[in-house]
Amino acid sequence: MASTSVDLPGAVPPAYGALAPGSDEEKKVVVQEETASIGVGDQTHRKLKSRHIQLIGIGGTVGTALFVSIGKGVLNGGPGSLFIAFTLWCTFILAITLSLAEMVTYLPISSPFIRFAGRYVDPAFGFATGWNFFVFEAIMVPFEITACNVIIHYWSDAVPAGGIIAICLVLYGAINILAVQWYGESEFWAALGKFLLIVGLLVFTFVVMLGGNPLHDRFGFRYWRDPGAFTELYYEGTLGRWLGFLQCLIQASFTIAGPDYVSMAAGETENPRVVLPRAFNAVFYRLTAFFVLGSLAVGILVPYNDKEMSTAFSTGAPGAAASPYVVAMNRLRIRVLPDIVNAMILSAAFSAGNSYVYCASRSLFGLALEGKAPRVLTRCNRHGVPIYCVLVVLAVALLSFLQVSSGGAVVLQWFVNLITASQLLNYSAISVTYLCWFAALRAQGVSRDSLPYKSPLQPYAAWYAFAGCITMTFVSGYTVFLPGNWDVPSFLFSYTMIGVTPVLYVGWKVLKKTKIHKSEEIDLTENLKEIEDYHVNYVPTPASNHFDRVLDWLFG
8 A cells, every 4th residue: 555645743734724714715615524424324523622522531431430439449459559550550541542542543433443443453353342342331321320329329318219310311312312512512511520529639638638637637648557558358468468459450450441432532523633642642641640649549548447438338338428538538527528529429420421322322333334233323313423323322221220129230230240341352452453553554564654643652552551451351350269259140240241252253253254354455545535635624613702712722
């Protein structure tokens, strides 16, 4: 393949650079965000602005785990293990981010990494990857609705669970069936709320540790010394401390994400080759700050032997009752703040569910575009929303009504546990896809210097990510292999998707007789002309009012 002409990072598209802002010529140019159809059957619209994309990654990643479940890490491994584990896993997320950024910026189409898996590796590999990602995202919607229900019951049990579920489903439907910019706006404000909550809790930690609390207790890093930075899990001594750290690393691997959510919006992003590189970089740095500093903060606020937090987790206390931040507030006799934190956590859970609806519907849409799901799912409404895909995801979300009965809630948790390995399998697939993409560029003589975005540390970063993710995929359920801990349901919950995904791959391969692509035969130009034509003719739409202009400046 001959090297194609693409925009370099920071370069101004010819048509854009030739037009003076506000000129008559500029006004006559039709902005392609309304009609850009990238690929046959893709009727989505490029309506998501830079500020939307900047915060979508945060919206999908930051849920109750960062504010509540993270406390389990302190109990299992101690503050030192939690901090080291979260910091280490962020390096794997960086490697994933670098791999995705290069591929997606080159070809920003709908559901990119799912479709790239089929184009650059093997159609059967794309089938297995796409359906694995869809199942993961779709099942997480009822999980987050369950979280919303539990969080509301922090205040009162009077509100019926069925009513809460119905309200969540109606809101998710309204937000995701309307034009995509409504989803972008809702996620922007919800993610902004999460951002403020995280920053507020980090500031809270800094203030109270220095004595700014009703007890005037200047405790600093006291709990790192007494009872200590590391605790033992299952066994005494070095082995016990290692297993405690491993449990924290497993938690980190299921908690920290982000770049995949940004990539799923690539096909609906304005000026993607300019916006996406900034978004990928910003998401990584912000999430690293949130999760690394967040893991440090909870280790400062509570010791690993805290009785209140341990009791809250063991009894399934609702909402923020198990949050290490709320536990610390109660210990320091700080009032009102726990209710505010619970309200903000409710917003975080709702926003995460909203992101899962979006990503699940777009992954199903991508599968349909590639012929790996019913063709009817490619149909979009007049706003460019794949409406049938959204309806399918909302139908799956009806599983959340299982929580109305206590037995049903257990069944719902089974569904969630069945797909917990899916995220790590997705990241492993992204790494494999990048390595095949890298090999194709080299085999076809395409210089990576000609790409819109050239990520550093490649292909070593992709190999590093693959090694870490595939290892953690198999390690995640290790506890069932410890003496006396064998449990068939737990084994199945941890490893079912590891068995199902290869079956999907082999099944599609046999059915369609697909072959693994050779590097020199991979088509690197499919949809490329449409992307380049879009950028050549792209003219930014000015903000309609001063308020939007300020937001675009702050988060653009």
